[in-house]
Amino acid sequence: MKVSRRFYQLLRPRLGLFGVSLILLSGVGLFEILITSLVIPLFDNVLTATPADTAMTSNGMARRFLEIVNQGLSALPGSLVTQLALALVLLTFFKGVCLYYSNYSMGYVGQRILMEIRTRLFSHVLKQSMSFFSLNSTGKLMSRIGSDVEQLQEAVSSSLGEFFREIITLAALIGYVFMLDWKLALLAILIAPLAGVLTMTMGRRIRSVSLRSREDAAVLSDQMQQSITGMRIIKAFGMESHEGNAFIRKSMQLFRSNMKAMSILILNSPTMELLGVVAFVPLLYYAHFHIVDRTVTLGLFGGVLFTLFRLYDPIRKLSRIHVQYQRALASGSRVMELLDTDLEIRDCPGAHDLEGIRDGIVFRDVEFHYADDAEPVLHRINLEVKRNQMVAFVGSSGSGKTTLVGLLPRFYDPTQGSVLIDGTDIREFTQESLRRQIAIVTQETFLFNDTVFNNIAYGDIRASEAQVMEAARAALAHDFITRFPMRYQTVIGERGQRLSGGERQRISIARAILKNAPILILDEATSALDSESEKLVQEALTNLIKNRTTLVIAHRLSTIRNADAILVLERGHIVESGNHESLMAQDGPYRRFFRLQSSETPV
Numbered sequence: 072m073k074v075s076r077r078f079y080q081l082l083r084p085r086l087g088l089f090g091v092s093l094i095l096l097s098g099v100g101l102f103e104i105l106i107t108s109l110v111i112p113l114f115d116n117v118l119t120a121t122p123a124d125t126a127m128t129s130n131g132m133a134r135r136f137l138e139i140v141n142q143g144l145s146a147l148p149g150s151l152v153t154q155l156a157l158a159l160v161l162l163t164f165f166k167g168v169c170l171y172y173s174n175y176s177m178g179y180v181g182q183r184i185l186m187e188i189r190t191r192l193f194s195h196v197l198k199q200s201m202s203f204f205s206l207n208s209t210g211k212l213m214s215r216i217g218s219d220v221e222q223l224q225e226a227v228s229s230s231l232g233e234f235f236r237e238i239i240t241l242a243a244l245i246g247y248v249f250m251l252d253w254k255l256a257l258l259a260i261l262i263a264p265l266a267g268v269l270t271m272t273m274g275r276r277i278r279s280v281s282l283r284s285r286e287d288a289a290v291l292s293d294q295m296q297q298s299i300t301g302m303r304i305i306k307a308f309g310m311e312s313h314e315g316n317a318f319i320r321k322s323m324q325l326f327r328s329n330m331k332a333m334s335i336l337i338l339n340s341p342t343m344e345l346l347g348v349v350a351f352v353p354l355l356y357y358a359h360f361h362i363v364d365r366t367v368t369l370g371l372f373g374g375v376l377f378t379l380f381r382l383y384d385p386i387r388k389l390s391r392i393h394v395q396y397q398r399a400l401a402s403g404s405r406v407m408e409l410l411d412t413d414l415e416i417r418d419c420p421g422a423h424d425l426e427g428i429r430d431g432i433v434f435r436d437v438e439f440h441y442a443d444d445a446e447p448v449l450h451r452i453n454l455e456v457k458r459n460q461m462v463a464f465v466g467s468s469g470s471g472k473t474t475l476v477g478l479l480p481r482f483y484d485p486t487q488g489s490v491l492i493d494g495t496d497i498r499e500f501t502q503e504s505l506r507r508q509i510a511i512v513t514q515e516t517f518l519f520n521d522t523v524f525n526n527i528a529y530g531d532i533r534a535s536e537a538q539v540m541e542a543a544r545a546a547l548a549h550d551f552i553t554r555f556p557m558r559y560q561t562v563i564g565e566r567g568q569r570l571s572g573g574e575r576q577r578i579s580i581a582r583a584i585l586k587n588a589p590i591l592i593l594d595e596a597t598s599a600l601d602s603e604s605e606k607l608v609q610e611a612l613t614n615l616i617k618n619r620t621t622l623v624i625a626h627r628l629s630t631i632r633n634a635d636a637i638l639v640l641e642r643g644h645i646v647e648s649g650n651h652e653s654l655m656a657q658d659g660p661y662r663r664f665f666r667l668q669s670s671e672t673p674v
Contacts, residue, residue: 075400077407081184089180095173096236100243102166107247107381108140109155109162111374116151136250170236177232185224192216192410200415201482202441210293215409218288222402230399234392237385244385248378256375269342269390277335277394281401284328291321336394416481416502424504428589428620429493431457432479436488439474447486448474449643456620456636458589463623463631465661466640472624475640476592479622480509510583512615514595514626516575518567523552524559526567526578530586539585546581546611548574573608580611591621628665637661 082089147154193216249256298305298314305314437452449471456462464472477483478490481502489496497505510530518526527539527548534542539559543549551574555561567575583591593612609630625631632651639647639660647659654661 078184078403081187082180085180085183088176092173092176092180092232093235093239095169095176096239098169099166099173099236100239102162102169103240103381104243104247105140106159106162106166107244107378108136108374109158110377111137112141112144112151113155114374173236174232177235181227181231182224185220185227188223188406188410189216189220192220192406195410195412195414198414198416199412200484201477202415203412205441208293208296210296211289212409213296214285214289214292215405218292219285219402219405222285223399223406227399230392230395233388234396237388237392241382241385241389244378244382248375248382251375251378269346271393273335273338273390273394275397277332278397278401280328280331280335281398282404284325284332285402285405287321287325287328291318291325294318294321332398336391416484418501419498422499422501425492425497425500425508426504427508428458431455431460431493432590432620433491433494434475434478434488435491437475437478437485437490438487439471439478439483439485447643449485451488452643452645454638454645454648456622458620459618460635461616461621461623461631461633463625463634463637464640465625465628465631465637465664469642470640471643472640473594476594476622476624479590479592480506480511508588509590509592510586510588510615510619511592511594512576512579512583512612516567516579518563518570518575518578520562520565522557522560522562523555523578526563527559527581527585530582530584534585539581542581542585543578545584545614546577547607547614548577548581548611551577576608577611580608580615584615589619591616591619593621593623595624595626628661628668639664 144151144154144158147157149157196212196216245256294314294317298318305311432455434452434454437449438447439449440447452475454462464475466472474483478485479497481497484498489498491497492500492505519529524536524539527542528534530542531538536559540549543552543559552559552561561569563569563578567578570578623631623634631637635650636648637651637654638645639654641660647654647657647661649657655665
């Protein structure tokens with residue numbers, strides 16, 4: 072019910088158009104009754120040698136309705152057969168017009184709801200902290216945003232209109248058959264409670280099976296995403312067979328889940344058909360008795376019988392729609408679960424914009440640990456970075472360097488303590504304005520499958536061509552870019568695969584230069600490069616660092632000799648701090664790191 076209530080909340084702004092669709096569907100139901108009613112004069116006055124008298128109909132309302140139908144037919148030109156043919160064509164045409172516009176209106180409402188769900192879902196994911204992405208794999212998130220929403224789309228876009236159409240048609244036909252002969256109608260619907268119980272049982276079963284199927288699909292999506300992005304490693308270690316077998320196992324699990332769902336879906340139609348036939352049996356005995364007794368005309372019985380056969384179609388479709396709806400609820404519950412995920416990083420009430428940096432950055436008594444890890448990653452970190460200073464962080468893997476620096480752009484929030492800019496806690500600034508003041512260049516450079524120009528302009532999407540080219544020159548990227556046939560309009564492939572490591576890094580630096588932010592974070596920006604590429608990138612970084620407050624995570628210590636301050640981290644603690652000369656004068660961790668990298672012989 073929770074998912075249904077959420078859908079209703081999304082429907083409320085569109086109730087006007089939804090109401091118009093229901094009115095048109097009511098017209099469809101009316102035309103359906105009128106078309107069905109043509110069977111009675113067809114049997115009584117055309118297909119029999121002796122025309123029947125409508126006075127034989129014991130129901131006064133039915134007699135009056137049939138008189139109105141006959142009057143309408145007499146207004147048409149030609150013989151009775153011609154009149155029936157014209158009436159059938161005209162009524163079907165007007166029914167089709169109402170059906171088209173009602174389906175279009177209902178489809179519009181459904182598609183708008185789905186678009187809103189999809190955009191809300193994507194926006195919600197974009198606002199999540201980095202902790203969220205460390206706990207949720209890319210493949211599983213893509214499954215929820217992609218295939219689960221597609222499952223909803225299948226139900227909402229096609230089944231929403233069909234559901235209301237069949238409900239109204241069913242209600243109209245039931246009212247019509249009761250008007251003709253309520254005893255016949257009661258005999259026909261004796262089987263309805265059993266049909267309802269079977270439909271609800273199958274619906275509950277299909278929902279649980281579909282939920283398992285969507286989870287298996289998410290696991291398979293995750294496997295595909297990891298295999299495609301890690302293809303170089305798979306081939307390097309000759310693990311194609313291993314990955315292929317793992318994919319087959321997960322595909323087989325999804326196959327079994329889908330087959331369970333299919334077995335329930337395909338059982339629905341024959342079950343409803345069997346119940347319909349069983350319900351028809353007592354009608355034969357009733358009709359035989361009353362036709363012989365001449366209390367019911369052949370046309371009236373034919374009309375009732377034809378209506379009952381028409382009733383079977385909406386009943387069968389509603390049963391199928393209910394099962395599909397339960398499948399959609401399984402996907403909807405997964406979508407809503409993601410939408411309901413709490414945002415760890417929020418703008419506080421009254422948050423204001425950060426406009427540059429005047430004094431500096433302070434980390435005060437900062438501690439941090441991940442949600443699923445009781446052991447703190449950072450322990451009471453205290454440090455100050457003055458404006459336009461360059462501060463470097465050194466330490467072995469897992470010492471907390473990246474986590475510490477990630478607190479500044481609020482990728483995470485401290486578990487205890489605070490990070491301040493110009494004496495103000497950064498949580499008092501809006502996230503957008505805070506991150507606008509920070510440029511980041513990382514070791515694993517991410518470039519989009521787009522042109523060189525658009526990748527650089529990602530630093531400032533309003534930048535002109537001249538500004539982009541100026542940033543590329545400052546990053547020493549302009550020369551290799553102009554060697555491409557399409558120059559700045561060259562598409563560089565997914566994650567920049569058409570570029571070398573050094574070229575990708577210089578594009579990333581150009582992007583940071585174009586952003587022109589006063590705070591710069593360099594996360595091991597040269598650690599994965601060869602010596603020649605490192606030299607070019609280091610020159611580009613020199614241009615980038617000028618007049619900026621810079622935090623550097625260093626792997627190669629030779630790149631931070633000129634840092635104003637160097638901090639050595641071990642297991643989340645700052646164990647040493649100073650500049651290069653003062654730290655080398657001590658026989659501490661920094662000197663040991665430097666000797667390992669430079670093969671320095673102990674004095």
